[in-house]
Amino acid sequence: MKPAPSVILFSTLSGLGFGFLALLGLGLIAVQGWPAFFHWAFGYALAVGGLLASTFHLGHPERAWRAFSQWRSSWLSREGVAAVATLLILAPQALSDWLGFGWGQGFGLVGALGCGATVLCTAMIYAQLKTVPRWHHWSVPATYLGFSLTGGLILAGAGLWASVAALGLGLLLAYGWRVGDGAFARAGVDLASATGLSGLGRPQVFEQPHTGGNYLMREMIYVVGRRHATKLRVIALIFAAGIPALSAALLPVLPALILGGASHLLGAMAQRWLFFAEAEHVVGLYYGKAASSL
Amino acid sequence: MTCLPAKTDKKLGLVIDLDTCVGCQACVTACKGWNDQGYGAALSDQDPYGADPSGTFLNRVHSYQVTPHDGGTAKIVNFPRSCLHCEDAPCVTVCPTGASYKRTEDGIVLVNEDACIGCGLCAWACPYGAREMDDEAQVMKKCTLCVDRIYNENLPEEDREPACVRTCPTGARHFGDFADPDSTVSKLTRDRGGVPLMPQLGTKPVNRYLPPRPKDRPEEASLLAPLLDIKAQGFAGWLDRMLGKLE
Amino acid sequence: MGQPKIDTSPKVSDEIRKTTCYMCACRCGINVHLTSGKVSYIEGNRDHPVNKGVLCAKGASGIMQVTAPSRLQTPLRRVGPRGSGAFEPISWDAALDLAVSWMKPLRETAPEKLAFFTGRDQSQSLTGWWAQAFGTPNYAAHGGFCSVNMAAAGIYTIGGAFWEFGQPDWKHTNLFVLFGVAEDHDSNPIKIGIGKLKARGGKVIGINPIRTGYNAVADDWYGITPGTDGLLVLSLIHCLMEAGKIDLDYLSRWTNAPLLVNGAEGPEKGLILKNAESQPFVIDRRTGMPAPWDGQGVQPDLGAVWQGHRTVFQHMAERYLSDEYRPEAVADRCGIPAARIRGLAAELARAAFDQAFTLPITWTDFRGDTHDQMQGRPVSFHAMRGISAHSNGFQTARALHLLQIVLGAVEVPGGYRLKPPYPKPVEAHPTPHFVTAPGKPLSGPHLGYVRGPENLALKEDGTPWRIDKAFTWENPFSAHGMMHMVIPNAHAGDPYRIDTLFLYMANMAWNSSMNTTKVMEMLTDKGPDGEYIIPRIIYSDAYASEMVAYADLILPDTTYLERHDCISLLDRPISEPDAAGDSIRWPVVEADRDVRGFQSVLLDLGARLGLPGMVNPDGSAKFKDYADYIVNHQRRPGVGPLIGWRGDGTKTGRGEPNPDQLARYIENGGFHQAHVPEEASYMKPWNAAYQEWAVATSFFETPQPYLFNIWSEPMRRFQLAAEGQGFIQPPDHLRERLKVAMDPLPVWYPAYGEDGAEEYPVHALTQRPMDMYHSWGSQNAWLRQIRGKNFLYLPTKIWTAAGFVDGDYARVSSPHGEITVPVAHMAALNADTVWTWNAIGKRKGAWALDEGAPEAKEGFLLNHLISELLPARGDGRRWSNSDPVTGQAAWFDLRVRIERVGPQEKAQPQFDTLPRVVPKGEGR
Ligand SMILES: Nc1nc2c(c(=O)[nH]1)N[C@H]1C(S)=C(S)[C@@H](COP(=O)(O)OP(=O)(O)OC[C@H]3O[C@@H](n4cnc5c(=O)[nH]c(N)nc54)[C@H](O)[C@@H]3O)O[C@H]1N2
Ligand SMILES: Nc1nc2c(c(=O)[nH]1)N[C@H]1C(S)=C(S)[C@@H](COP(=O)(O)OP(=O)(O)OC[C@H]3O[C@@H](n4cnc5c(=O)[nH]c(N)nc54)[C@H](O)[C@@H]3O)O[C@H]1N2
Ligand code: SF4
Ligand code: SF4
Ligand code: SF4
Numbered sequence A: 001m002k003p004a005p006s007v008i009l010f011s012t013l014s015g016l017g018f019g020f021l022a023l024l025g026l027g028l029i030a031v032q033g034w035p036a037f038f039h040w041a042f043g044y045a046l047a048v049g050g051l052l053a054s055t056f057h058l059g060h061p062e063r064a065w066r067a068f069s070q071w072r073s074s075w076l077s078r079e080g081v082a083a084v085a086t087l088l089i090l091a092p093q094a095l096s097d098w099l100g101f102g103w104g105q106g107f108g109l110v111g112a113l114g115c116g117a118t119v120l121c122t123a124m125i126y127a128q129l130k131t132v133p134r135w136h137h138w139s140v141p142a143t144y145l146g147f148s149l150t151g152g153l154i155l156a157g158a159g160l161w162a163s164v165a166a167l168g169l170g171l172l173l174a175y176g177w178r179v180g181d182g183a184f185a186r187a188g189v190d191l192a193s194a195t196g197l198s199g200l201g202r203p204q205v206f207e208q209p210h211t212g213g214n215y216l217m218r219e220m221i222y223v224v225g226r227r228h229a230t231k232l233r234v235i236a237l238i239f240a241a242g243i244p245a246l247s248a249a250l251l252p253v254l255p256a257l258i259l260g261g262a263s264h265l266l267g268a269m270a271q272r273w274l275f276f277a278e279a280e281h282v283v284g285l286y287y288g289k290a291a292s293s294l
Numbered sequence B: 001m002t003c004l005p006a007k008t009d010k011k012l013g014l015v016i017d018l019d020t021c022v023g024c025q026a027c028v029t030a031c032k033g034w035n036d037q038g039y040g041a042a043l044s045d046q047d048p049y050g051a052d053p054s055g056t057f058l059n060r061v062h063s064y065q066v067t068p069h070d071g072g073t074a075k076i077v078n079f080p081r082s083c084l085h086c087e088d089a090p091c092v093t094v095c096p097t098g099a100s101y102k103r104t105e106d107g108i109v110l111v112n113e114d115a116c117i118g119c120g121l122c123a124w125a126c127p128y129g130a131r132e133m134d135d136e137a138q139v140m141k142k143c144t145l146c147v148d149r150i151y152n153e154n155l156p157e158e159d160r161e162p163a164c165v166r167t168c169p170t171g172a173r174h175f176g177d178f179a180d181p182d183s184t185v186s187k188l189t190r191d192r193g194g195v196p197l198m199p200q201l202g203t204k205p206v207n208r209y210l211p212p213r214p215k216d217r218p219e220e221a222s223l224l225a226p227l228l229d230i231k232a233q234g235f236a237g238w239l240d241r242m243l244g245k246l247e
Numbered sequence C: 001m002g003q004p005k006i007d008t009s010p011k012v013s014d015e016i017r018k019t020t021c022y023m024c025a026c027r028c029g030i031n032v033h034l035t036s037g038k039v040s041y042i043e044g045n046r047d048h049p050v051n052k053g054v055l056c057a058k059g060a061s062g063i064m065q066v067t068a069p070s071r072l073q074t075p076l077r078r079v080g081p082r083g084s085g086a087f088e089p090i091s092w093d094a095a096l097d098l099a100v101s102w103m104k105p106l107r108e109t110a111p112e113k114l115a116f117f118t119g120r121d122q123s124q125s126l127t128g129w130w131a132q133a134f135g136t137p138n139y140a141a142h143g144g145f146c147s148v149n150m151a152a153a154g155i156y157t158i159g160g161a162f163w164e165f166g167q168p169d170w171k172h173t174n175l176f177v178l179f180g181v182a183e184d185h186d187s188n189p190i191k192i193g194i195g196k197l198k199a200r201g202g203k204v205i206g207i208n209p210i211r212t213g214y215n216a217v218a219d220d221w222y223g224i225t226p227g228t229d230g231l232l233v234l235s236l237i238h239c240l241m242e243a244g245k246i247d248l249d250y251l252s253r254w255t256n257a258p259l260l261v262n263g264a265e266g267p268e269k270g271l272i273l274k275n276a277e278s279q280p281f282v283i284d285r286r287t288g289m290p291a292p293w294d295g296q297g298v299q300p301d302l303g304a305v306w307q308g309h310r311t312v313f314q315h316m317a318e319r320y321l322s323d324e325y326r327p328e329a330v331a332d333r334c335g336i337p338a339a340r341i342r343g344l345a346a347e348l349a350r351a352a353f354d355q356a357f358t359l360p361i362t363w364t365d366f367r368g369d370t371h372d373q374m375q376g377r378p379v380s381f382h383a384m385r386g387i388s389a390h391s392n393g394f395q396t397a398r399a400l401h402l403l404q405i406v407l408g409a410v411e412v413p414g415g416y417r418l419k420p421p422y423p424k425p426v427e428a429h430p431t432p433h434f435v436t437a438p439g440k441p442l443s444g445p446h447l448g449y450v451r452g453p454e455n456l457a458l459k460e461d462g463t464p465w466r467i468d469k470a471f472t473w474e475n476p477f478s479a480h481g482m483m484h485m486v487i488p489n490a491h492a493g494d495p496y497r498i499d500t501l502f503l504y505m506a507n508m509a510w511n512s513s514m515n516t517t518k519v520m521e522m523l524t525d526k527g528p529d530g531e532y533i534i535p536r537i538i539y540s541d542a543y544a545s546e547m548v549a550y551a552d553l554i555l556p557d558t559t560y561l562e563r564h565d566c567i568s569l570l571d572r573p574i575s576e577p578d579a580a581g582d583s584i585r586w587p588v589v590e591a592d593r594d595v596r597g598f599q600s601v602l603l604d605l606g607a608r609l610g611l612p613g614m615v616n617p618d619g620s621a622k623f624k625d626y627a628d629y630i631v632n633h634q635r636r637p638g639v640g641p642l643i644g645w646r647g648d649g650t651k652t653g654r655g656e657p658n659p660d661q662l663a664r665y666i667e668n669g670g671f672h673q674a675h676v677p678e679e680a681s682y683m684k685p686w687n688a689a690y691q692e693w694a695v696a697t698s699f700f701e702t703p704q705p706y707l708f709n710i711w712s713e714p715m716r717r718f719q720l721a722a723e724g725q726g727f728i729q730p731p732d733h734l735r736e737r738l739k740v741a742m743d744p745l746p747v748w749y750p751a752y753g754e755d756g757a758e759e760y761p762v763h764a765l766t767q768r769p770m771d772m773y774h775s776w777g778s779q780n781a782w783l784r785q786i787r788g789k790n791f792l793y794l795p796t797k798i799w800t801a802a803g804f805v806d807g808d809y810a811r812v813s814s815p816h817g818e819i820t821v822p823v824a825h826m827a828a829l830n831a832d833t834v835w836t837w838n839a840i841g842k843r844k845g846a847w848a849l850d851e852g853a854p855e856a857k858e859g860f861l862l863n864h865l866i867s868e869l870l871p872a873r874g875d876g877r878r879w880s881n882s883d884p885v886t887g888q889a890a891w892f893d894l895r896v897r898i899e900r901v902g903p904q905e906k907a908q909p910q911f912d913t914l915p916r917v918v919p920k921g922e923g924r
């Protein structure tokens, strides 16, 4: 799949944002007054910024409001609904924290659940797709949630907690890649079943339908070289999990927060880029492209 | 709308005969021609006379070479690919806006272009590459099963069939109602063992593909026995025998 | 939210106008939808006899042809050096005056100095007539490099050819065997036919080195080695004869098999024996005595020997029963195992004889014998350039006709049927005319069918009359001329120099030429005097093709929807076996540029030149335009370009001009059909009812029944000359080759490409893509997305041996040149053959495409590897790369060597960007 920058920004930033907001909502980052304002504003900025980024890849952003309508069946719609609802529910909590209304933690707790749900919805947009076997697995929502939580903890300067989360995330990533690499094969689709020609023999592409390009090839048949992929995995692992884990464990809070946060975001982006770039859509079979890269 | 109808009155779709498709691409341009001026936004082309031409097509014809498992003669199979109007169409359920829907009356899967935000998710959900985002209109385009032809009262009765079916020179494309067991498409599917594509993905495609008939069967022993041994009997003997048959 | 309501009955268009498609010679009927005066959609005309509603990819995207940015806009005159692209727009009057100022002096002094060649011309009865009136011997269309082998072998053998001049009896045939066809001119009918046949459970067999298209759907495929079909076919005949599976009755009644071959030494040896009245005769089986070949009740004896003269049948049996045609003897050469050859023969026999049937049609033959049924043989064949574009193509095509004949499968139910005005014997065709006289028209049509050396277009000194050397000892039966030789010969001044080269729709600076690079040089070469060697070039094209840059004067044509055209029975009509048919095009939209239909321009030029037939006695133009000509021109009294609605509108075939004729055609969807009466529908060459109908419908002036020529007398006459008989003698260096090539019975000899091919072990072919038309498909924004670049397809053997991988290029060399091109792997391919799609490669800057267009960057032509002359032989002479009988260009004799060169940026050779005569195309 084509790694669109807007989608990478969206999913990394909003994931981070909702993770951070969730911690705020849960009251695990205990801040009041102006510090609270800046914390909440930071969380909102990440989440909203991410959401806004996602509209950049829409053909008709002016109609984006319509996307809230299909929550009964569509994870994308649910994600939108969940995100907005969560941001609304958390607002009183933020106000209370900032202005000291003392409304307790009720909104925050519900909102934190909402944050989790939103991130889950985001992940499910991908995980629901049988057409992309690498994504169609529980490890995808787990990873998204893992990123959200880890990112939140790092930004919260949660020290060892952040280290533990980062290590967990690292394991999760490694696991995800391992199962992901065999996912296409396990899905049991190949050119023969894609064309119904299995009875005849082994089909291979003779000629592409068009020598010119098309949307499908640009959008869904993005082939990343194996060596390139391995390199990026290492980078993602080191930056998203390794460095933050170490810095959270070893460095003082502020340097840990800055170094770990930046590193984590970078790693997340690398992971997310790879998440798309490595994902093979079954339509690639028709073009003889799927499963050829790995 | 994004939920699928529990049941559709008809199941309209295509049967594509891979035994007869010569890969002529007629259905590709006929489809482009009709839909460029028909339902919804035109099918745009980018850089049409340039170095990297690319455009929206609702039907594309692949060509595969198939090597038999027993190592026999290789074959070429031409393979048209368009929307299969799936019963369990994932492209519909993923759509956040309701722009994608499956019609209750005939099962045709359509995009309401006025509601489409161009998010592309439906194209991701479709295993068959049946949806293409138009680069100019920025809405999702797909085969409409020529919904603006098949019921069109401005067309003569015999022309109320998809443009691709009407133009196919070999008659490899058939249109009809799969819910009706007596329709041509149902019969062809039964008689010729029509297959769904990638059934494992649970989309329950309506369209069916008729697999190529067995080809290149090894010839059984020649039925042609020489009239007689020409070497032994000579040409004159052959001529006698041969012309003796004339009476 | 409910399901949206949509309009399922939108208005389709304001108006439908019915005319004829143009993107190939199939000439399907189209419905052109107009919305607000613009073409909005094109679909097939369901009532049209050719396509019955269907359209191919080109036809269905015709709208992109009409809006192409490559359309020429106005007449242009060259102002800079030739090829520099420096043109100035001029008015039509100025353009025509200029053309007249060049042509008129030529006509008055040396008409042969005007060479008028028209490429894929659909109006040859007009262009030929014009050239005849001008008086130049130098006229032909593209047939000489296209498929004259197929045409001539058919006419000389069965009185009709493959191409689109006949078709299988699709309704009754059970087995259809296709030799060397990728698409052909009869494209939609063949596709419709194959589809129907398969739906009925019939069988299709493809004989082709490459398995795509029709061959891909074939139930059985024989991946033959190129150039060996003749051998395969004769081997099939061997098997059939050996087993006695031949139609003796058919052979004895309808072919010259029972005629006697003169066995006496001397000038008549090998000619058909004639009686005192100079008539051939047969031996009647009932009496054992000579009897007229066309006598009523006569039962010709195939096995007769009379005074030492043996029948054609005996000669034929003796030859084909010989060991050299045993499957085991030919298998290696053909690349097909002997058992498969025998199997194929058995399959043919099974269809022809075991599945034989009769139709209850009573008919009377030319002998006066009445039959109460027609014998059906449900096996049919079709062949095209895969057979004919080899230097043994004429004989191979004859062999294939012989195979059909021995099966009794021509003009019978279930077999191959000809379309009116065919069948038509050689005798009913003209002989070539070529004698020029200043200021005078030629005495007859240029192109015709040579009966013997006396018909050759040779001057007393033995030099050719024609610039292309058609109808000479090098290619006696060059019935379509030899367009591919015009530029090389004119450049070499051999046989003479010309002044003005007048070309119409032929991309001679690109894929209509062999040796393309050299031809481009020839077009710009100057002599020592600083003048161009070909002093003047006038060209009519509709688009910014590669050729346009090389013209001095450009006469821009309209597109096919903007002009009148006439698809005439005098030319290449749209008949069906059951009906004679002709059709028109008419301006369904008006041209928005300063362009004119070429045919109207030609008539205007004719009038300005005062050519006979084109001016009134007072010197004024006889025809206002082409439409006027179509209606009012009469070739013979009562016979004009169109057969429908003549006279008062009720007459068909013959009748006075009807001013209302075009309106009647338009009303009828652009075509007319005259149906063959049922009793005349088969056995046409011998069927008295058909012959009468043909006379009534104007094809003949008198009935022309004839026998199929298994033994060809015209050929034997040339062989006799080569043996030293007769007064007109060939040059010595051609004697041996004539003896072989002009064999009166079909033979096979290795294609000339084999000579000196030791270092070039691989055959290289091209195929027409079904979705592209030669050079001009690439200006179509939709088609060029489908096929904007081509690959050289390599068989598994070559692919693996050299370790090719996807993305690689190969260096391909032939005895003549070298190209470097992208490759791809193909499994279903003859192991010694490589191939590519024809004419996808384009020159940079042509067709209004971007310089970086894939067509120009990665696309390529095989033509750079093909020379119009073969490498020098032992005696230092160079034979032309063509069939020795007809001069047909032997495109498919090409032999190459392949080397892997890894990934490259672009194909080689690359040429300079062509100067633009129209702006580069932007949006659609
Ligand atoms: N290697 C290889 N080369 C081949 C062949 C092969 O098999 N292999 N085949 C050969 C054969 S059989 C053929 S027929 C040739 C064909 O080769 P081309 O000469 O390319 O034939 P066309 O595509 O007919 O194009 C001729 C010209 O007609 C112009 N034209 C199109 N429409 C009109 C019109 O309405 N009016 C006018 N005035 N001009 C128009 C086009 O723009 C083009 O410049 O190629 C030959 N070359
Ligand atoms: N779509 C489309 N249709 C066209 C044209 C076009 O450009 N595009 N051009 C038109 C013109 S001008 C022409 S002349 C016709 C030509 O129509 P075709 O006769 O179909 O010509 P080609 O495409 O050259 O195909 C030649 C075929 O012969 C095969 N072949 C080559 N050598 C041999 C051999 O030795 N033996 C056998 N058995 N097969 C062999 C090749 O593999 C190929 O399949 O098509 C006409 N129709
Ligand atoms: S083929 Fe694709 S677009 Fe069509 S209904 Fe099925 S999933 Fe949807
Ligand atoms: S692109 Fe349009 S139709 Fe497809 S899912 Fe998005 S909104 Fe729905
Ligand atoms: S049914 Fe209509 S829209 Fe669908 S592929 Fe055929 S022509 Fe195109």
Ligand code: SF4
Binding pocket: B020, B021, B022, B023, B024, B025, B026, B027, B028, B061, B078, B080, B167, B168, B169, B170, B171, B172, B173
């Ligand atoms: S039009 Fe028919 S034969 Fe041609 S590619 Fe389409 S389905 Fe195949």
Ligand code: SF4
Binding pocket: C021, C022, C023, C024, C025, C026, C027, C028, C051, C054, C055, C056, C057, C058, C059, C060, C187, C188
């Ligand atoms: S076969 Fe195609 S290009 Fe040729 S006349 Fe018919 S529709 Fe036109």
Ligand SMILES: [Mo]
Binding pocket: C142, C145, C146, C147
């Ligand atoms: Mo041709």
